[in-house]
Amino acid sequence: MSTDAAIRDYLATGALPALPADHFIAGAWAAPTANARMETFDPGLGKPFHEFAAGNEEDVDRAVMSADGAQDGWGRTKAGARGAILMRAAALLREEAARFAFVESLDSGKPLQEAEGDVAGAARAFEYYAGAADKIEGDTFPIGDAYLGYSHPEPVGVTAHIIPWNFPISTAARGIAPALAAGCTVVAKPAETTPLTMLMLGDLLHRAGLPEGVCNVVTGTGPAAGAPLVAHPRVRHITFTGSVPTGQGVMQAASRNVASVILELGGKSPLIVLKDADLDAAADGVIGAIYENAGQVCSAGSRLIVERAAHDALLDKVIARVKALKIGHGLRRSTLGPLNSEPHLQRVAAKVAAAKARGLSPVIGGAAAVDPETGAGWFFEPTIFDDVALDDLVVQDEIFGPVLAVQIAEDVEDAARLANGTDYALVAGIYTRDFAAAHRLARDVDAGQVYINEYFAGGIEVPFGGNRQSGFGREKGLAAVHNYLRVKSVAAKIG
Numbered sequence: 010m011s012t013d014a015a016i017r018d019y020l021a022t023g024a025l026p027a028l029p030a031d032h033f034i035a036g037a038w039a040a041p042t043a044n045a046r047m048e049t050f051d052p053g054l055g056k057p058f059h060e061f062a063a064g065n066e067e068d069v070d071r072a073v074m075s076a077d078g079a080q081d082g083w084g085r086t087k088a089g090a091r092g093a094i095l096m097r098a099a100a101l102l103r104e105e106a107a108r109f110a111f112v113e114s115l116d117s118g119k120p121l122q123e124a125e126g127d128v129a130g131a132a133r134a135f136e137y138y139a140g141a142a143d144k145i146e147g148d149t150f151p152i153g154d155a156y157l158g159y160s161h162p163e164p165v166g167v168t169a170h171i172i173p174w175n176f177p178i179s180t181a182a183r184g185i186a187p188a189l190a191a192g193c194t195v196v197a198k199p200a201e202t203t204p205l206t207m208l209m210l211g212d213l214l215h216r217a218g219l220p221e222g223v224c225n226v227v228t229g230t231g232p233a234a235g236a237p238l239v240a241h242p243r244v245r246h247i248t249f250t251g252s253v254p255t256g257q258g259v260m261q262a263a264s265r266n267v268a269s270v271i272l273e274l275g276g277k278s279p280l281i282v283l284k285d286a287d288l289d290a291a292a293d294g295v296i297g298a299i300y301e302n303a304g305q306v307c308s309a310g311s312r313l314i315v316e317r318a319a320h321d322a323l324l325d326k327v328i329a330r331v332k333a334l335k336i337g338h339g340l341r342r343s344t345l346g347p348l349n350s351e352p353h354l355q356r357v358a359a360k361v362a363a364a365k366a367r368g369l370s371p372v373i374g375g376a377a378a379v380d381p382e383t384g385a386g387w388f389f390e391p392t393i394f395d396d397v398a399l400d401d402l403v404v405q406d407e408i409f410g411p412v413l414a415v416q417i418a419e420d421v422e423d424a425a426r427l428a429n430g431t432d433y434a435l436v437a438g439i440y441t442r443d444f445a446a447a448h449r450l451a452r453d454v455d456a457g458q459v460y461i462n463e464y465f466a467g468g469i470e471v472p473f474g475g476n477r478q479s480g481f482g483r484e485k486g487l488a489a490v491h492n493y494l495r496v497k498s499v500a501a502k503i504g
């Protein structure tokens with residue numbers, strides 16, 4: 010059946026055949042030891058569509074011991090051979106992209122065209138790190154003629170990957186591909202509301218030639234499956250993407266085993282528009298920055314900081330574009346999909362209700378919604394609060410939904426002050442035609458990544474990560490490979 014036909018079939022019947030239901034351990038599907046199952050939901054309809062393994066400590070231990078058993082062999086596999094397997098995985102992912110995007114859209118709720126972009130991005134990550142595998146090199150050290158000093162980058166060992174629900178396949182790929190390239194083995198734990206594409210990826214990597222045990226996937230809740238994974242003594246590194254409180258707990262668990270950790274946490278990222286900017290381009294940028302994936306993006310531009318002289322004209326343009334957004338089921342290629350879960354919808358709604366109770370009034374949106382075609386689903390209207398004070402929670406608190414806070418700046422310096430006025434520091438966007446002002450702001454804004462004149466510019470080649478409450482460590486780019494390596498230096502007397 011073609012993917013289009015499968016989507017039509019799913020929308021008519023609410024059922025989708027041939028989805029994975031077990032863990033993926035040691036190169037094979039593995040039933041949960043306690044035989045416990047949990048449901049995953051279609052957020053566009055607000056209904057369950059599939060059951061999968063609810064893993065526990067025993068399942069996690071099987072997966073970690075499988076990775077541990079495979080570590081020596083994979084770590085010693087010739088780097089070019091590791092790269093060739095990753096390249097085959099990228100090709101397979103491109104061949105099977107339609108199915109992956111369909112399942113990703115269904116499980117997360119995001120519009121199909123966004124899921125297609127995520128799957129293409131995941132394939133790019135495997136290509137990029139396939140090419141990096143045999144370019145991981147050591148150094149020599151100048152310690153005199155009578156000595157030879159050199160270093161050897163070694164894989165750190167078993168790595169754990171805790172994956173969030175907002176970008177399941179792309180977050181998985183950006184962590185797992187460099188880990189495998191570096192010669193590490195993997196145990197991945199996808200979020201409990203989006204388990205499917207990570208399971209499919211585990212199976213795909215095996216079909217691409219990855220030896221058994223090198224990439225394992227355990228599903229289940231954070232407390233039952235995530236916590237024992239990050240606390241497992243054989244795990245030597247943890248790549249975590251998720252919320253600040255969970256990240257803090259993961260760091261504590263890692264400390265007990267003296268394992269390394271990188272944390273990709275939340276954000277409240279500013280999109281700064283100076284008065285000389287191309288306001289149409291800026292308005293397009295704002296829409297993508299806050300309404301892609303219904304604002305459930307760690308690097309969303311959830312604060313628009315605009316110079317006063319451009320405020321009215323820009324807001325008119327943004328509101329006109331908001332009115333053109335189409336709420337609907339992701340598989341129907343809507344432009345605003347649902348929130349990923351009912352509890353998350355309730356969280357977003359409560360934060361907006363609290364803002365209204367404080368006297369803030371949205372200039373547009375502000376309420377939960379449903380898919381007009383079905384009357385169902387966990388949607389929230391695209392919402393804008395204008396001219397919000399720096400200390401208001403709408404500016405300070407990550408809402409993780411389609412809610413934009415507008416802040417008015419008096420000049421460029423004021424824009425930088427406002428931009429740096431929260432505890433988060435993940436990314437920042439700048440729209441201006443003034444080359445010097447753009448780069449001054451890029452210097453002065455506290456962020457792990459700055460986009461100039463195109464929000465979300467860049468790709469797998471560009472390092473990404475946060476400062477302060479947004480976390481630490483960098484993913485993407487060649488920088489990411491070093492998360493998975495430890496340096497052994499050798500000094501020998503030879504003369």
Ligand code: NAD
Nearest residue numbers: 172173199200230231235236251252255273274275276307
């Ligand atoms: P969360 O922290 O609750 O969950 C994230 C992942 O952690 C899930 O897989 C979950 O099962 C797992 N988890 C939960 N408890 C755990 C525990 N005790 N031990 C180990 N793992 C555990 O976050 P969420 O609410 O699902 O995700 C949204 C948050 O993630 C937002 O704050 C967002 O900003 C952040 N996020 C950040 C990035 C980034 O790249 N910086 C990307 C996506 C999401």
